[in-house]
Amino acid sequence: FIFLFYFCFSLFLLFYSKRLAWLFSSNKPAAAPALDNKPANPAPAKVPAPAPAPPKETAPPKEPAPAAKPAPKPEPPKPAPAVAKPTPPAPVPAPKEEAPAPKPAPEPTPAPVVAPPKPTPPPKPASPPKTADKMPIPLPKSLSEANTNGQNGGATDANGNASVENVDERIFGSRQSGEKGVPAVKDATQDFIRGESNAFIKSIKEAQLLGELKQDTMVDAAVLAKLEEGFAKLAASDSKSLLKKYLTKEVFDNLKNKVTPTFKSTLLDVIQSGLENHDSGVGIYAPDAESYTVFADLFDPIIEDYHGGFKKTDKHPASNFGDVSTFGNVDPTNEYVISTRVRCGRSMQGYPFNPCLTEAQYKEMEGKVSSTLSGLEGELKGKFYPLTGMEKTVQQQLIDDHFLFKEGDRFLQTANACRYWPSGRGIYHNDAKTFLVWCNEEDHLRIISMQQGGDLGQIYKRLVTAVNDIEKRVPFSHDDRLGFLTFCPTNLGTTIRASVHIKVPKLASNKAKLEEVAGKYNLQVRGTRGEHTEAEGGVYDISNKRRMGLTEYDAVKEMYDGITELIKLEKSL
Secondary structure, rough: OHHHHOOOOOOHHHHHHHHHHHHOOOOOOOOOOOOOOOOOOOOOOOOOOOOOOOOOOOOHOOOOHHOOOOOOOOEEEEHHOOOOOOOOOOOOOOOOOOOOOOOOOOOOOOHHHHHHHHOOOOOOOOOOOHHHHOOOOOOHHHHHHHHHHOOOOOOOOOOOOOOOHHHHHHHHHHHHHHOOHOOOOOOOHHHHHHHHHHHHHHHOOOOOHHHHHHHOOHHHHHHHHHHHHHHHHHHHHOOHHHHHHHHHHHHHHHHHOOOOOOOOOOOHHHHHHHHHOOOOOOOOOOOOOOOOHOOOHHHHHHHHHHHOOOOOOOOOOOOOOOHHOOOOOOOOOOOOOEEEEEEEEEEEOOOOOOHHHHHHHHHHHHHHHEEEEHOOHHHHHHHEEEOOOOHHHHHHHHHEEEEEOOOOOOOHOOOOOOOOOOOEEEEEOOOOOOOHHHHOOOOOOOEEEEEEEEHHHHHHHHHHHHHHHHHOOEEEEOOOOOOEEOOOHHHOOOEEEEEEEEHHHHHHHHHHHHHHHHHOOOOOEEEEEEEOOOEOOOEEEEEEEOOOOHHHHHHHHHHHHHHHHHHOOOOOO
16 A cells, blocks of 8 residues: 555656646756756656656746746756766657757756846756767758858857857757747758759759650661671772761761761761762762861861862851942954853751751741742742643743753752652742742742853843842841851852853863863863763853852952953953
């Protein structure tokens, strides 16, 4: 019975000791906050040394007055010895009540006084194990600096750096004092976690993008095999093309695995015409505008060779048609020049070149060109004739006028420039048949001004008027370094080709001599019907060769001056 009585009495003291202690010791100094969350030891020594499991934290945050700050003690007369002991037998530390002491006090009992409201440093017991009660929160450097930058009067170390211990004290001490530091820390921690999460997600996306990019930039094994085979045949041939001259083994190995970013064009798309036709003069085409950059190691030396020294560091000058009235008739007597023609090529902005065009794009471009040209007035007014569904009589008339272009020669066909023929192709000419526009033949647009005789001034003026008028309605592809962009690198820059059909029988008796003399004036000699054709009846097509590194006016003037000299030389023989 006595044992049962003491047992029940012990339970009573265990559960109600804190409230009783608070009543009897409300004006005692808060010397032992370390005992706040300790289970109360009953007065009799019957209770064993190890305290039972601590009850749920009955911390004093709910205390309304500063007087509540001192924690209740189970036995008012014995608080000091319990605190003074540096290592209690088995203390159960409070998980969140006390903050680590930046300045450990050897005498905790008299230090905190209940009277002052909200003391800046909360009561700090000297009990070392208390630090282990709190789980340390790793804070980013930016957060530590933000909380220890002197904004809250935080302590600093000997080097002037904010004390991490002080940060910890403010974080956990604010829970007792009601400061608003915790929300700030919480927000900053959330920002840190959010930033880390975003960085992680970004790294995943970058890895995915890199994987997709790798997949997109991989050249098919069949394409590589065809490239290797074609390169071996070209190297073993007697081809005189610029392709063979500049496609060295080193350049080939460097470019064979590259593709253009947007249309995924490969080196095979660039050189397949030259691989199939060893008699090509140049042998390469640009399937899209990006090819000039991706495959620059091949294009740049060919451009420099063909266009008379236009280096990869050079920049094409701004467009300038000059004073059109300065040109006259190159053959006033009509003795040598049969006809004169000036043309330029243009690519429509926003579309790739022939090999990458879809049938829908061909038709869309044809519609835009047709509607644009139908708005021309005056000398340029005429009619557009689509090749699709063209009547036989109209077709024959265009053939007789030498206006109708064919499906394409073998050089263009092997370059994939004739797909979906005749869809999206058409011809426009004015009523006088001195102005033509070819739609989607080799380039998107070939704008041509021509007439019988040698009146270059009149022909050039007509062309300049037409180009300026069309460009107001249809934007053209242009590059700051290369000028106007075209399918063939020989037509870059001004894209201007001014030519005459001329008879010079004495000079032509030795074609090699004719080509040598023409070369001195930067002129190019072709057959009657253009490149890759023979002269018919001794009539040659002679034109300016350079189209880059000079203005449109200068390109036409080179032809004008060169033809004038050839006629003088022919007369002197």
